[in-house]
Amino acid sequence: AVNATVEKYVEDAIFEAMGNVNSATSAPSSGTAEKIVSSQIANAGAIELQFTGDILEEATKILVAKYGVDILPAANEVLEAWNAESAAAAATDSPNSSSESDSNSNSADSSEESRSKRDVFRVKRGAGGYTNTASNQTCRGPPKRCNDRVHDRIRSITGYCNNRANPTLGNALTSIRRLIGTVSYTDGLQTIRNLSVTGSPLPSTRYISNKLHDEGVNPHYSPSVNHLHMQIGQFIAHDVIFMPSSVAKDGSDLNCLSCSSPTTVSSNCAPIPVPTDDAYFKQNGTTPRCIRLTRSLNGQTGFGVRTQIDQNTHFLDMSTVYGSSDCEAQSVRSFVNGQLKEYTTLGYTLPPQNFNDSNCQSTNPYYCFTAGDFRNCLHPALLPLHSLFIKEHNRLATLAKQVRPNINDEDLYQFVRRIMVALWQNIVYTEYLPKLLTDKYLTDFKLKTTGQPGIYNNSQNPSLSAEFTAAAFRFGHSQARQNFTRQDVNNNTIGQYDLGNNIFYSDQVYQKQLGGWETMLNGLLRTPGMVADRYYSFPIRNQLFETRGQPGSGVDLVAVNIMRGRDVGLQPYVKYRSAAGLSSVNTWNDLSSTFSSTNLAALKTVYADPADIDLYTGLIMETPLTGSQIGPTASYIIAEQFNRLKTGDRFFYENFVPNTVGFRPEQIQAIRQIKLAKIICDNTGIVSRVPSDIFDFTSTQVACSSLPSIDINLFFL
């Protein structure tokens, strides 16, 4: 039984918090002239979590102010008891009808009154433990149980039941993980770190970006790694993580452009101050200039620390293609012959058009598209990959239908989806990661294919770490070029476009006379990417989300990355060194074996103390390990995550798990033989020879016809 006194404190705090959150400023964007383009748009399920999270954050502050932090564990016990109560009620009764009868009763009885307080809160946060059920967006409810034949073989779209003992683990709309446990908020709960350990203010992240991350006049191209490695990296990111941004009270976007927006618009604004002498983001009169930034949405489900969520499934399961909610999944399916929807009017395959994408900067007829992941139109070079995997799915579905003409749509879709996810996982672990990490990290973190059955560990939490999401895996922003080239069937360059003019514009992929997306894909294959160093291309640092013809209307992605780290409460860089096996740091000198003298000198011009260095900046400035693109701490954070994505996924293609229908050895063998190169060959008209190492533009070319293809017959039971 919960402590009645604490229960009363909790009720009062929640009630007060609901009032505060309700009356707090949260000006909606509607009515402002400016269009707020963003990639991190919250979906209905996430918004619902934010409404609860914001109240719990406020109630936490109230409880701590009145009774100190020690009250929090007991307060959480109260919440858990309430949850158990409402879960039981939901099992017998519809939660809506019970709350209606409560609000109709005008009884002044105090126990009734407190019951209705709880119920108001409960209705706000949706009934039951399963997110997504209370929104009218639900296309299918959660299954009643995980121990059935369906969940022996089918990976659910939301990730539910992947872990049978803990069905929501790794699901869409669940919280991210902390690598080293604690957060770095100035109040220990939610306030963004803004002071140096010396007591002086931390530098603005735009200032850091200008000082440390400007590529200047000398872009560094990789001598061997192609631009496709960058693009596949982003596709991996969009599979495993979608950390949505906060919204206004009415669910609309927040306009966090003004430097005063944290007080005038919403406490969920975190604008980045621009130095007065900034070369790109020009001052406008005497009002301070900021780069807009909205805090990542708070989905905390208990009293305590602010907690960010992943709106996609954490698993490596092609969320980009199939979606992470049942609604999304349905929106990309044709429901005929297991096929995914395509837009083919131009004579080549694109994802279906999206006529209602308010984020799309290009206009009719250059509509943006609908795919498993909302960010598919963030920039044009994502579309070759989205289109490629839709085509491969449909190609395999057609083949399978020929072998089994009577198979129904649902079975065929699931059959192909299962193979597609396996092919994708194999590409990530055997082609992408070995180009990024050293052999030692691949071995130590068991990322290599051994030929032995993989081991699934149901106590492994597969969830994405905040450190991976908000820092380490964003290293790929450094690989992105300013110019994306198009190459024709003879590998001649036939055009190029500038990234900065094409963020959330789709017209490039409509350029039929320039070969649509196929020439873009061929360009990615045959042009160098940038070195993953501390220097970033001009568009990345100045033009993210920029509207054409309006310089300064966008953001600096590097400044955003660093600020995002502070927003989610990442610890400074030095705190991660011991986890990564490096020595501890007291003085600047202690960094000299991990950083070049140039980088160390540069860091000193920006940070007052080594203990202040933001994780993002620290990681990208470490000297890369020989045989890898990144340094030891980034390698550790990334390898740690990919280990979990393998050992914590019951359906990982190599895993052998009792009561789970995995792949048979000869099927696994067949999957391992299919390279990304083959998928490119089979689904494009212009590529007939490919680099033997798909991410190395200097490697010898091999004929597509020499690559093994998949025998679909092997996969029927």
Ligand code: HEM
């Ligand atoms: C032209 C290429 C790219 C562009 C324009 C781009 C743009 C963006 C933007 C606008 C964000 C949201 C930032 C925020 O609000 O915090 C983001 C997040 C992210 N990016 Fe990129 N990106 C690109 C390539 C890549 C690559 C190559 C990788 C990895 C290899 C990558 C990994 C990530 C990750 C992990 C996140 C965090 C996602 C989340 O929290 O939901 N990106 N990127």
Ligand SMILES: [Ca+2]
């Ligand atoms: Ca996923």
